[in-house]
Amino acid sequence: MNPLSYLKMSLPLFDKIKPEDVTLLLNQLIQENTKQLENLLKQATFTWDNLIEPLEILENELSLVWNTVSHLHAVDMEVWRDVYQDNLPKLIEHETRFFQNRNLYEAYKKISVSKEFENFSCERKKIIEDALRDFELTGVHLPEEEKKEYAELQKNIGLLSHHFEENVAEATHAWVYYTESEADLAGLPVHTVSLARENAKTKNQSGWLFTLDFPIYFSILSCSERRDLREKFYEAYVTRASEKGPFAERWDNTGLIKEILSKRYRMAKILNFENYAQMSLQTKMLKEPKKVLDFLNSVLLDVKAVSKKEIEILKDFSRKKDGIELQAWDVAYYREKLKSEKYHITDEALRPYFPLKKVIAGLFQIVYRLYDVRIDEEPTSVWHPLVKCYVLKNNHNEVLGYVYFDLFTRVEKREGAWLAAGRSRMNIGTPKQKQIPMAYLNCNFDPPLPSKDTFLTHEEVLTLFHEFGHGLEHLLTRADYPSLSGSDGMPWDVVEVASQLFENWCWEKEALDFISDSLPSDLYTRMLACRYFCSGMDLVRQLEFSLFDFELHCNDESNKKININDFYKERRERCADISIPDYNRFPLSFSHIFSGGYAAGYYGYLWAEVLSSDIFLKFKEEGIFNKVVAKRYLDLILSCASACDFMQAFIQFRGREPDINAFLHFRGIKG
Ligand SMILES: [Zn+2]
Structure with a gap:
């Protein structure tokens, strides 16, 4: 065959x-x-x-x-x-x-x-x-010589980006911390310890083996009572793929970044753009660099004081509690500690209320209540025994799409969470050629332990909803042509709208009843009370990444001589109020912009959130399960925005242009 x-x-x-x-x-x-x-x-x-x-x-x-x-x-x-x-x-x-x-x-x-x-x-x-x-x-109108050069640049950038990501993955997986001392486990959640134990067992070791996979790394940074360990993990993580740290120079991305930047700049010049940022905006909703920078700087102005105050409180807290001058590797830990003291709640304390099975079943019920779409498991061939496939059907039992869930971390898997299109909807030709859309939803949750149920933190529940939101856009599209199906036809700075919008349901009592297991109401009240805890710091962090990315791509040839780490630190200092150590090499593992599709587009996460918050406000006003609002959103935006002008679709739904206040409100920055 x-x-x-x-x-x-x-x-x-x-x-x-x-x-x-x-x-x-x-x-x-x-x-x-x-x-x-x-x-x-x-x-x-x-x-x-x-x-x-x-x-x-x-x-x-x-x-x-x-x-x-x-x-x-x-x-x-x-x-x-x-x-x-x-x-x-x-x-x-x-x-x-x-x-061409x-x-x-x-x-x-x-x-x-x-x-x-x-x-x-x-x-x-x-x-x-x-x-x-x-x-x-792509330079179709260029003379042959330049056309060739452009094609060569495009191919080389693709390969360099791929190499960049490989380096990050190799550097992440190469580093492990093995211990036989129970003292090293102080403060760690049970499931992290069990996981480290399982890791060690597979290597026939008697102690605990910790990796740099994000869930474990984050668990150490936010929970480990051992400050020396937090620093050790922090250093290993922020020096990945650099000339520093335990694998100095082995997977160093410094040279690749310079090459990628200079090739991107050359591409922009060949096409007569001032810089790569300007070129990149041709396929986005915000069309001019000034608009992007004005947007980012105005949000920074709104949030700066809030975030400064938050970090001062944390500094004060760490000093009083442990006599410690807060460093970058302490932030997550004291943040979690203070949250727990103030609200008697931690991420880990919420985990038992979110059994994965219930979360998935509840998510499907929420989709049904909103869009009349039923989702059931579909037995079929998969690439790993823990992967499951689901089928989406409408009320007439018509199949709308398929989605595979590959939720758990594995050594051989890329890090992070993402939704990838498998097939796009197609309904064209004579005779009609029909194709049902299909997508792959991937996360890196801790793998299930033998004969135990899996539970998620609320943060992980948000991740699952986020990716499923992308999935809804891909699977519920009504576009007949694959090139405009789901996010394929979207401007890149609005592709996060559907995903961010769907996250909002995870904060609403009515929806939480579907996805959580007997969550006590006082715990829910505390969960809401601390929703905006340190939210200024989180927002500032995204602004720092966005400004770094966008200003870097607004540069000219000077990028050839640039010290990428200094360039990053300058943006960091403008935004954040806690300094990072000299060895921090964050840009060298910033895959989103050097190997993902977010070059001069990272700001899109925030811009899309402006739109998604404003859309959700409508649901808040009319009821989060209001069928009329849900149908209007489905008909005007979710199922068809890829096939028309996004701004027009938004205005039709909202009756006006986007208003940034909903975003600041849902971020807890403005009342
Ligand atoms: Zn996303």
Whole structure:
């Protein structure tokens, strides 16, 4: 059986997909698509039906394969690394060739000025307009020499970014702390200790083995009573992939950052932009650098005093409690301690009330109450025994989409939490070619211990809701064309709207009743009371990352000589009120902007939150399960914003432009 058929089945047969089949398959598809494109361009006239629709179908087939490979690489890096690395350049080259094809560009242009165009649906118009923009942003109009240079830059940046992420992953996994001393466990939550014990067992060791995986790292920083250990872990974490720390220079990303920045700048210059930030904003909702900087600086102005006060209180607390001058590695610990003293609550204390099974079942009920979508488990082939697949159906029993949950941390898995598109919705062609959307939801929660139930902290519940919010956008889309399906057609600075919006339900009593197990009402009251505890500090941290990213990409060639760590520290000092040690090398593991899609776009997290808070305020005003509001949100934004102008969709839903006050309110900054 042809391996493509395993991927094209209603759900992929993961047990049959082998890395060794992929390269041949991709080569064939790329060759076939290139040939088909040549044939399509031989036609005398161009229309939607004879050019754009066939291209949507062809490119969809390719992404079917590549999405699967990318996903498997992210969850099983050891096995899929080589095949991913070997094929990544080909995919980038194929895409660049497509968008640098002058004849194709002219054909799109002809359709865009044809009579036919005026009668097109918004969706069709947007596909053509977005494509024309992307042709231009890939240098279709450039002379041959520059076109070649641009293509080369694009490919190299892809490879450098991939290398960057590999370095971070290697550096993270290489560091471990092994101990046989019980004194090292002081203050740690039971589940962290059990996990360290399990880690040691797998290595036939008798003590406890701690890694730098984020849940463990965070647990040490926020709970360990051993200050020396907190500092040890902090140092290891913030020097990952740098010239400092225990693996000095082994996975140092300094050189890669310089190369990535200088290549991005060169790309922008070739296309006549002042800098990369300006170029990057072409595909975003906020179109000018000044707008982004004004937005970030105005939020900073609003929050600065709040965060300064919070850190002063923490400093005072650590001094009085333990005679300690607060350092960067103490912040999470004293924050947690003070929270516990003030509100008699800790993240860990909430864990027993959120059994994973109940959280998932409750999440599905919330989706049903909002959107009349039922979600059930769907037995099928998976890539790991702990992975589950779910099917989403409407009230007519029609399948709307599938989502896989891969929730637990594994050595071979990428860190963090993310939602990846597996397939996009498609409903086009004659005869109709239908494709049901599918997505992969990935987290890195602590793995279940043998014969024990898994429980989540409230923070982890928020993460699950966040990723599922992305999932809703991808799975409930009504766009017929894959290139505009779910977040694919969205400006990059609004892709977090659906995910952040869905998090809000985790704070509401009515919704918590679905996802928690007998959460006592006084605990809920305390949970709410401390929701905004240190929220100024959290916001300032995001501003620091956003300003670092955006101002860095506003730079010119001077980036060649820049000391990236100093540049970061300057932004940090402008924002935060606690200094970091000289050895801090945070930028060297800032994957979002050097290997993810957030370059000159990290601010999007905050901008999207302005929009999502304002949307949620409407739910708050009318009831969080109000069917009318939910339906309007589904109809006007969630299911179709990718296929129209986001601002217009927002205004239709809200009756006005976005108002920043809802954001400041839900962040606890303004009443
Ligand atoms: Zn997100």
